[in-house]
Amino acid sequence: MKGDPSTRGFSTRAIHAGQHPDPTTGSVNVPIYATSTYVHDELGVHKGFEYARVQNPTRSALEANVAMLEGGVSGHAFASGMAAITTLMTLVKAGEHVVLSRNVYGGTYRFMTQVLSRYAVESTWVDTTDLANVRAALRPQTRLIYIETPTNPMMEVTDIAAAAEIAHQHGALLAVDNTFLSPYLQRPLELGADVVIHSATKFLNGHSDVMGGVLIPRAQEHGEWFAFVQKSAGGILSPFDSYLILRGIKTLAVRMERHETNGRALAEYLAAHSKVRTVLYPGLPSHPGHQIQKRQASGFGALITFDLGGYDAAKRFLDKLEVLSLAESLGGVETLTSHPASMTHASVPPAQRAELGITDGLVRISVGIEDLADLIADVERGLAAV
Numbered sequence: 001m002k003g004d005p006s007t008r009g010f011s012t013r014a015i016h017a018g019q020h021p022d023p024t025t026g027s028v029n030v031p032i033y034a035t036s037t038y039v040h041d042e043l044g045v046h047k048g049f050e051y052a053r054v055q056n057p058t059r060s061a062l063e064a065n066v067a068m069l070e071g072g073v074s075g076h077a078f079a080s081g082m083a084a085i086t087t088l089m090t091l092v093k094a095g096e097h098v099v100l101s102r103n104v105y106g107g108t109y110r111f112m113t114q115v116l117s118r119y120a121v122e123s124t125w126v127d128t129t130d131l132a133n134v135r136a137a138l139r140p141q142t143r144l145i146y147i148e149t150p151t152n153p154m155m156e157v158t159d160i161a162a163a164a165e166i167a168h169q170h171g172a173l174l175a176v177d178n179t180f181l182s183p184y185l186q187r188p189l190e191l192g193a194d195v196v197i198h199s200a201t202k203f204l205n206g207h208s209d210v211m212g213g214v215l216i217p218r219a220q221e222h223g224e225w226f227a228f229v230q231k232s233a234g235g236i237l238s239p240f241d242s243y244l245i246l247r248g249i250k251t252l253a254v255r256m257e258r259h260e261t262n263g264r265a266l267a268e269y270l271a272a273h274s275k276v277r278t279v280l281y282p283g284l285p286s287h288p289g290h291q292i293q294k295r296q297a298s299g300f301g302a303l304i305t306f307d308l309g310g311y312d313a314a315k316r317f318l319d320k321l322e323v324l325s326l327a328e329s330l331g332g333v334e335t336l337t338s339h340p341a342s343m344t345h346a347s348v349p350p351a352q353r354a355e356l357g358i359t360d361g362l363v364r365i366s367v368g369i370e371d372l373a374d375l376i377a378d379v380e381r382g383l384a385a386v
């Protein structure tokens with residue numbers, strides 16, 4: 001398209017932002033620049049590209065695209081969501097402190113407690129649904145508040161604007177892992193956050209065929225730092241994977257619409273089922289975070305967690321499924337289901353899992369975009385075995 005995509009609607013930006021017809025051929029898609037280096041025209045003269053750890057045009061297109069979708073100053077693409085999160089944490093220095101949602105992705109918990117803790121960075125884990133807990137956890141050394149909303153797998157919702165205010169009053173930053181909703185449904189920078197994180201492996205790419213992560217900062221200085229860490233630490237996204245994620249994002253809006261419709265309907269079905277104890281889905285009016293999420297996001301997403309009462313019941317349910325696949329991960333077009341206690345959150349110690357409510361009867365579904373009737377029939381088949 002011609003002109004500035006930033007003035008267009010979300011779907012148009014998703015398809016066009018960061019991408020221009022290839023100057024050599026007019027190719028509508030950004031080519032996969034499979035190169036590790038770039039020839040200089042003469043000594044001291046080059047085209048702005050020197051070495052592919054630092055710049056690659058395919059990666060740059062993806063980075064510009066996600067920056068525009070989230071409303072940040074720049075995007076920074078990494079080899080996985082965890083590589084993005086570890087880069088974010090380089091904003092924190094030895095002796096400083098981070099306050100985190102108690103129920104973040106298990107890999108983030110593992111990194112903070114078993115890796116970053118070795119570098120004299122302390123973490124405090126709190127229930128961020130009640131911001132009094134965040135205020136109480138602040139220390140003079142607190143540099144960063146880190147939240148996921150909704151959380152994985154307990155679907156706890158945190159008020160992003162209020163958390164940003166607390167962070168800023170304290171001279172700290174707010175980072176939000178927006179993986180579960182994507183910029184189509186929630187844009188934390190517009191609500192005051194300083195950095196948005198995605199595991200692009202999930203909804204951004206949407207096809208379960210690539211690993212990736214992105215950081216999108218609001219401030220230039222953080223963008224410059226993330227680019228410096230990309231160059232210095234090297235955990236960058238490859239041109240092939242950048243291309244796949246860029247392609248995935250072209251259908252983000254339509255996928256999210258369908259994820260959302262299927263997610264809401266399946267959550268309502270589960271909530272009405274006699275064999276299901278609790279259903280955690282922010283789209284249900286009974287969910288404690290329903291009103292906040294209604295205010296700060298334009299939808300509720302496609303992640304549903306529910307309790308079947310115990311490990312045996314969960315196993316009987318999961319083993320009977322045909323359309324839903326038992327697999328870690330989420331956000332793909334296909335519906336995936338998982339058992340958080342033994343899969344995604346196995347790295348969280350059992351006592352802490354119990355404290356968080358991650359019981360052995362808990363099952364999580366990442367609702368895909370298949371026919372709703374097939375999904376409901378499959379879940380019914382599973383529940384009949386419980």
Ligand SMILES: Cc1ncc(COP(=O)(O)O)c(C=O)c1O
Nearest residue numbers: 080081082105177179199201212
């Ligand atoms: C919310 C969330 N953040 C971050 C990550 C880590 O991303 P990746 O697996 O791409 O490293 C995940 C992975 O499941 C996740 O669910």
